[in-house]
Amino acid sequence: MVLLLIAGIPVIMVLSASWLWYFVVEGNLDLVGSLGTSNNGTLVEPPRQINTVTFRDDAGGAFVWTDLEPRWTLLVANGPQTCDARCEKRLYTVRQIHIALGKNFNRVRRVFVGATELATIQVAIDQGVSGRRAEVSDGPLLTYMAAAHQGLVPLSTSEETFAELFPELDDNAAQWYLVDPAGWIMMRFDDQLDYKAVISDLKFLLKNSGD
Helix, strand or coil: CHHHHHHHHHHHHHHHHHHHHHHHHCCCCCHHHHHCCCCCCEEEEEEEECCCCEEECCCCCEEEHHHCCCCEEEEEEECCCEECHHHHHHHHHHHHHHHHCHHHHHHEEEEEEECCCHHHCEECCCCCCCCCCCCCCCEEHHHHHHHHCCCCEEEECCHHHHHHHCHHHHHCCCEEEEECCCCEEEEEEECCCCHHHHHHHHHHHHHCCCC
16 A cells, blocks of 8 residues: 555656646646736736847947847836936936846846937936936936946837837836846836845846856
């Protein structure tokens, strides 16, 4: 009887796993919905592939995502032709989160994506809103980025492509994104989310990723 139990346990486990997998694949069981997730950001479902998009770099030349080294990417998207106080705050927050990653700093990068040519985007900060006037001045976005956001990669794309990649921003929602090393936009973060919660998500992903 003991030998039968010992032999039967692996068989039961295999059969149970096969049964569970079948119902998940067939869509009859929402395992994630049932168990929940521990992430603080919101998963982008389904994730969106960014590798196939042709962008423009700061010099106006064609640029594809695969020109970048595979890394986790903190992506700030801004549709209007003006980077206002909210846009500036988002860039600042993402920069500080990146720095706070410490030893994992070089495994992550920051990217800005605009819906119009980068050279036409202006920074216009309301002094009553931004608390970082020492590093912020009105003027061309590229000049501001070169001074305050070294290492950030500025890109632009068409309004149509921008809307497809970042549909959550249609209602001017305060969101920014996380792209995995394979080029999938897979998570988004609300501006109101505490930075410690974002860092927790990032450290978890970096710990469990070989990239």
